[in-house]
Amino acid sequence: MFSKIFILLGLIFLDFLTKKLVFNFIDLNNFISIYSFFDLTHIHNYGISFGLFANILPSYLFVIVGIFLTFFIFYMYLKSNQSFEKWGFMIIISGALSNLSDRLLNGFVLDFLYFHYKDFYWPAFNFADIYITIGLCMVILQMFKNLKRG
Numbered sequence: 001m002f003s004k005i006f007i008l009l010g011l012i013f014l015d016f017l018t019k020k021l022v023f024n025f026i027d028l029n030n031f032i033s034i035y036s037f038f039d040l041t042h043i044h045n046y047g048i049s050f051g052l053f054a055n056i057l058p059s060y061l062f063v064i065v066g067i068f069l070t071f072f073i074f075y076m077y078l079k080s081n082q083s084f085e086k087w088g089f090m091i092i093i094s095g096a097l098s099n100l101s102d103r104l105l106n107g108f109v110l111d112f113l114y115f116h117y118k119d120f121y122w123p124a125f126n127f128a129d130i131y132i133t134i135g136l137c138m139v140i141l142q143m144f145k146n147l148k149r150g
Contacts, residue, residue, distance in 0.1 A: 004087070008094045015098040015127040022112040037117050043124045044108040050123040059107055066100045082146075088138030095131030102128070 026032060026042040033039050047054030048062060070093060077089035102109045111124035 004090045008090055008097075011091070011094040011127075011131055012098050012101075015095070015131070016101075018112070018127055019102060019110040023110060026112070031114065037115060039114040039116070041112055041114045041124055043111045043114075044106075045111050045124075046108045049129075059103065063100065063103055066096060066103065070096045070100065082142050085139055085142040088135045088142065091131050091135030091138065093135075095128040095135065098128035098131070099126070 022040065022042050026040060028042050028044065031039045031041045045051050045054070046059065047056075053062075073089055073092050073096065077086055077093065080086050080089060099109050109126065109128075111126050111129075113126060113130075114124040115122045
């Protein structure tokens, strides 16, 4: 359990550190080209994923839903008896707590990783979003393994 908490805190710290560096060294809405398909940027996301519902729903609603979902994922973590699945839930929780704390402290989530190819652009995201995606993939993989055993 302590290794999971240590990793959880490490992931949250890494997300916080990268957001702080971007906030301090890249001007808002600026893009720094790293590769032909990848930029670093500084974007304030006032909505949920991909900026959905920004300026439509109040920020406090995102915080309330985020807290509820984080507690629900933690409940699922406690109920799980699969180690791989538990790690997946823990990684999701680290991403959720990172973005939730960002929203609570700043009123927005800072996104800075920006991929594109020709005229195709993926919305900017951050490390916490990566954590949530990886954790979700782990949980889904475990679900498929359980179905196969079924």
